[in-house]
Amino acid sequence: MYIKTSKWSWLAVTPMMIFLLGIFVWPVFSFLMLSFGDSLSAPSFVHYQKIITTPIYRQIIFNTFNIALLVTIFSVIFSYPIVYLLANVSKRMRKFLFILVLLPFWTSALVRTTAWIVILQRKGILNEMLLFTGIFNEPISFIYNFSGVLIGMTHVLMPFVIFPLYAAYKNIDYSLIEAAESLGSKSYQTVKRLIIPLTMPGVIAGSIIVFMSAIGYYITPALMGGPKQTMIAMLIENNINRTLNWELAAALSSVLLFSTLILFIIFQKYFGFDNLLSSNSQKGSSQFYKRKEKFSPSKITMYFLGGLVCVFLIAPIVIVFPMSLSASPFLEFPPQEYSLRWYESFFSDNRWLRGLWNSLIAAAVTIAISLPIGTLAAVGVNEMKRKTRLWLETLFILPMVIPVIIFAISLFYFIAPLRLNNSAVTLGIAHSVLAMPFVFLTVSASLKNFNKNLELAAYSLGASWKTMFWRIMLPSITPGIIAGAIFAFIQSFDDVILALFLTNIKSRTLPRIMFEGVAHEIDPTIVAISGLLITLTVLLFAINALFASERENDPNI
Amino acid sequence: MTQTFKNTLTIKNLEKSFNDVMALNDISLEVQEGEFCSLLGASGSGKTTLLRVIAGFESPDKGSLEINGRNLNSLPIANRNIGMVFQNYALFPHMSVRENVAFGLEMQKLKKIDINTRVNEALKLVDLRNEATRFPNQLSGGQQQRVALARAIVIKPSLLLMDEPLGALDKNLRKEMQAQIKELHKNINATIIYVTHDQEEAMYLSDRIVLLDQGKIIQSGTCKELYSSPKNRMVANFLGECNFIKLEDGRNITIRPESFAVLDRKTSENGIEVTIKDLVFLGSYTKLIGSYNQQEITATFRSSDLNPNIRKLDKVHLIFNKECLINL
Numbered sequence: 001m002y003i004k005t006s007k008w009s010w011l012a013v014t015p016m017m018i019f020l021l022g023i024f025v026w027p028v029f030s031f032l033m034l035s036f037g038d039s040l041s042a043p044s045f046v047h048y049q050k051i052i053t054t055p056i057y058r059q060i061i062f063n064t065f066n067i068a069l070l071v072t073i074f075s076v077i078f079s080y081p082i083v084y085l086l087a088n089v090s091k092r093m094r095k096f097l098f099i100l101v102l103l104p105f106w107t108s109a110l111v112r113t114t115a116w117i118v119i120l121q122r123k124g125i126l127n128e129m130l131l132f133t134g135i136f137n138e139p140i141s142f143i144y145n146f147s148g149v150l151i152g153m154t155h156v157l158m159p160f161v162i163f164p165l166y167a168a169y170k171n172i173d174y175s176l177i178e179a180a181e182s183l184g185s186k187s188y189q190t191v192k193r194l195i196i197p198l199t200m201p202g203v204i205a206g207s208i209i210v211f212m213s214a215i216g217y218y219i220t221p222a223l224m225g226g227p228k229q230t231m232i233a234m235l236i237e238n239n240i241n242r243t244l245n246w247e248l249a250a251a252l253s254s255v256l257l258f259s260t261l262i263l264f265i266i267f268q269k270y271f272g273f274d275n276l277l278s279s280n281s282q283k284g285s286s287q288f289y290k291r292k293e294k295f296s297p298s299k300i301t302m303y304f305l306g307g308l309v310c311v312f313l314i315a316p317i318v319i320v321f322p323m324s325l326s327a328s329p330f331l332e333f334p335p336q337e338y339s340l341r342w343y344e345s346f347f348s349d350n351r352w353l354r355g356l357w358n359s360l361i362a363a364a365v366t367i368a369i370s371l372p373i374g375t376l377a378a379v380g381v382n383e384m385k386r387k388t389r390l391w392l393e394t395l396f397i398l399p400m401v402i403p404v405i406i407f408a409i410s411l412f413y414f415i416a417p418l419r420l421n422n423s424a425v426t427l428g429i430a431h432s433v434l435a436m437p438f439v440f441l442t443v444s445a446s447l448k449n450f451n452k453n454l455e456l457a458a459y460s461l462g463a464s465w466k467t468m469f470w471r472i473m474l475p476s477i478t479p480g481i482i483a484g485a486i487f488a489f490i491q492s493f494d495d496v497i498l499a500l501f502l503t504n505i506k507s508r509t510l511p512r513i514m515f516e517g518v519a520h521e522i523d524p525t526i527v528a529i530s531g532l533l534i535t536l537t538v539l540l541f542a543i544n545a546l547f548a549s550e551r552e553n554d555p556n557i
Numbered sequence: 558m559t560q561t562f563k564n565t566l567t568i569k570n571l572e573k574s575f576n577d578v579m580a581l582n583d584i585s586l587e588v589q590e591g592e593f594c595s596l597l598g599a600s601g602s603g604k605t606t607l608l609r610v611i612a613g614f615e616s617p618d619k620g621s622l623e624i625n626g627r628n629l630n631s632l633p634i635a636n637r638n639i640g641m642v643f644q645n646y647a648l649f650p651h652m653s654v655r656e657n658v659a660f661g662l663e664m665q666k667l668k669k670i671d672i673n674t675r676v677n678e679a680l681k682l683v684d685l686r687n688e689a690t691r692f693p694n695q696l697s698g699g700q701q702q703r704v705a706l707a708r709a710i711v712i713k714p715s716l717l718l719m720d721e722p723l724g725a726l727d728k729n730l731r732k733e734m735q736a737q738i739k740e741l742h743k744n745i746n747a748t749i750i751y752v753t754h755d756q757e758e759a760m761y762l763s764d765r766i767v768l769l770d771q772g773k774i775i776q777s778g779t780c781k782e783l784y785s786s787p788k789n790r791m792v793a794n795f796l797g798e799c800n801f802i803k804l805e806d807g808r809n810i811t812i813r814p815e816s817f818a819v820l821d822r823k824t825s826e827n828g829i830e831v832t833i834k835d836l837v838f839l840g841s842y843t844k845l846i847g848s849y850n851q852q853e854i855t856a857t858f859r860s861s862d863l864n865p866n867i868r869k870l871d872k873v874h875l876i877f878n879k880e881c882l883i884n885l
Binding site for chain 1: 612613614634635636637638639640641643644645647648649650651660661664665708709712
């Protein structure tokens with residue numbers, strides 16, 4: 001070949017490999033090994049037997065899969081109307097709707113959960129509205145039960161179905177639909193015989209992701225479910241923090257991890273994880289004829305349903321703001337009187353400010369570590385042969401897949417004896433593991449769009465690889481790097497689970513303090529913080545959009 | 558299958574515009590039963606829009622569409638019973654050949670046995686019985702094309718519409734498919750409206766050609782009519798080549814390249830003296846490109862008729878019969 005890049009590319013991926021092996025793979029492996037007892041030469045399976053023979057454990061595992069399955073089904077059902085809406089509205093409206101979908105997706109899980117509790121609790125907004133209309137005489141329990149878990153988790157996970165489904169829907173050649181119509185197909189028949197089968201691959205891809213994520217969920221079921229909705233992740237946490245049964249926790253983690261990995265392998269085999277973040281850039285059908293149709297009853301119904309789903313997605317985000325501006329010492333909506341007192345209370349309380357400071361330190365450390373290492377790895381992997389690349393990619397995105405609770409406990413197991421948990425820097429290093437895959441994927445995506453001929457042109461004009469990288473490649477992948485930085489920041493800043501295990505009273509972060517508050521009782525300061533965090537997300541979004549605007553001009557998006 | 562196809566299409570004063578651009582401007586047309594009618598024109602001439610309006614994919618702003626006197630305007634696409642062959646075939650990728658062809662019959666809620674018989678019949682007609690269980694991506698371009706045809710004719714449509722169905726095929730396959738389509742037309746005696754930008758294809762297939770430009774019908778008639786008495790320069794140029802020559806005496810003449818004879822000396826007959834700029838040997842015929850009074854003249858001759866001693870830069874006389882001139 002024109003230039004020897006193989007040595008360079010291995011050098012480039014080495015830091016990420018070492019980092020993940022040392023701080024992620026090895027701790028997780030060591031922790032899971034606990035499940036086989038003390039001696040590796042004579043592994044014992046008592047803990048696995050215990051899981052199988054104890055009815056309550058069986059029940060919890062069944063619960064977990066049951067909840068995950070229902071969340072998956074709801075995600076799919078709700079995704080169709082909104083995808084229909086996305087595909088049929090004008091370009092500008094579509095952009096707006098995409099923001100509606102993405103905003104909750106990138107808002108901290110804690111903020112969303114807080115908002116849902118505020119809306120759904122017995123004295124919450126929804127109940128007050130229902131009582132006001134007089135349809136119901138007493139408040140309905142929406143949360144701390146099954147419905148709470150379903151609502152919370154569907155809300156978070158739905159975008160994983162929406163994106164691949166939208167890509168699949170957009171890829172349907174419109175002339176297929178016209179062909180069906182010309183052959184006498186009514187609209188319901190077209191949906192049944194064409195739209196649903198043709199979008200199935202997208203739906204299945206999204207469903208696997210949703211199911212896989214759902215079985216490892218911790219925060220939402222912990223805060224919005226009741227005792228009957230205990231899921232595996234909560235049981236694992238309980239075994240670490242309450243019953244101190246590490247071996248059993250490890251065995252449960254192994255079960256959870258095994259299920260997750262099987263789903264991940266299936267997904268990788270048929271779909272490929274790296275397509276997920278770049279699903280927007282898939283090519284649509286070249287001739288996207290838009291017929292000006294009269295509004296048919298079915299169209300109106302779909303628009304209405306799509307609108308409802310939009311409300312479902314955005315309501316919790318929107319409602320937080322007015323509530324945080326209330327002057328009342330209790331949560332109320334709409335506020336009788338407006339004031340900034342809860343924002344003041346946040347900024348004048350040392351406990352919160354220290355949390356904020358710790359969060360910022362952790363996020364800064366996360367970006368400082370994950371951005372260069374992740375970018376380097378993406379550049380290296382990009383130069384490699386297909387087969388090596390697939391293996392490395394799988395390793396590099398593993399932290400996105402494995403339930404965070406398992407990783408958190410594994411690190412806790414390693415760090416606790418070393419007493420490293422009194423610094424936010426430690427947390428930042430741990431967050432880097434979560435953030436690095438995002439940097440890797442976003443940079444990889446922009447490298448894929450990078451025209452290889454530009455590189456060759458630079459060489460032909462006498463540039464060395466180094467010159468080419470700095471002058472040609474790096475400028476064109478900058479949007480990917482910026483997006484990676486934003487994802488890294490959000491990963492770190494929103495994390496609760498790692499913070500729960502890796503920080504102490506001195507080093508705890510903002511989300512951890514919020515979590516403790518929400519689990520106890522939501523005071524209006526938390527709502528004010530939620531408002532601030534949403535503003536921050538929106539801001540980051542805007543920055544990303546600004547830098548990505550060149551890509552957005554692509555007519556296919 | 559024969560009788561159901563026999564239908565007359567009447568189009569009156571059709572208009573359609575997209576964002577203030579007139580795509581169809583006052584189109585009136587009658588297509589007789591069993592007729593093979595081609596809509597010919599450059600891209601943007603409105604031929605595809607006209608087809609899509611007939612199919613019901615677009616609704617006209619003005620004007621009416623009738624089949625055998627029955628108004629189509631307000632009829633939903635699904636009820637029009639019009640067969641359509643799409644440019645990219647639009648085969649359902651998740652269905653086998655058999656399922657693709659059966660789709661339209663299933664929509665009519667026919668009995669399974671009847672569907673089977675008719676699908677077999679259609680597959681036989683396009684010679685695809687052995688490929689019935691395959692999926693579209695396992696077929697060659699020509700085979701996909703034939704599935705699309707079978708799928709459109711199996712429902713016994715009152716009209717068969719084809720939108721540049723051979724556009725994606727290479728030249729040899731095109732020729733082969735053209736022959737098959739012509740054969741099929743004869744066999745099922747269908748009323749066909751065929752969109753193409755290829756004048757040779759249109760002439761080979763059609764009973765009648767409708768030439769469109771900028772949303773208007775420029776001329777409509779048999780191939781011979783359009784070729785020998787084109788209405789204007791545009792028509793003359795679109796079907797075959799044409800010379801528009803200003804003679805020394807000020808007269809303008811229009812003449813096809815094949816209407817010339819070549820002589821190396823002057824005669825009293827009608828003729829022009831040209832300097833040969835190039836001689837292009839094209840097998841059975843040879844093309845002579847010459848200049849006359851700074852005008853480029855093209856003439857074609859059977860290669861065997863041409864004097865082998867003629868060379869580039871020679872001066873020759875191209876003579877023509879008055880009867881061969883085209884009156885514009």
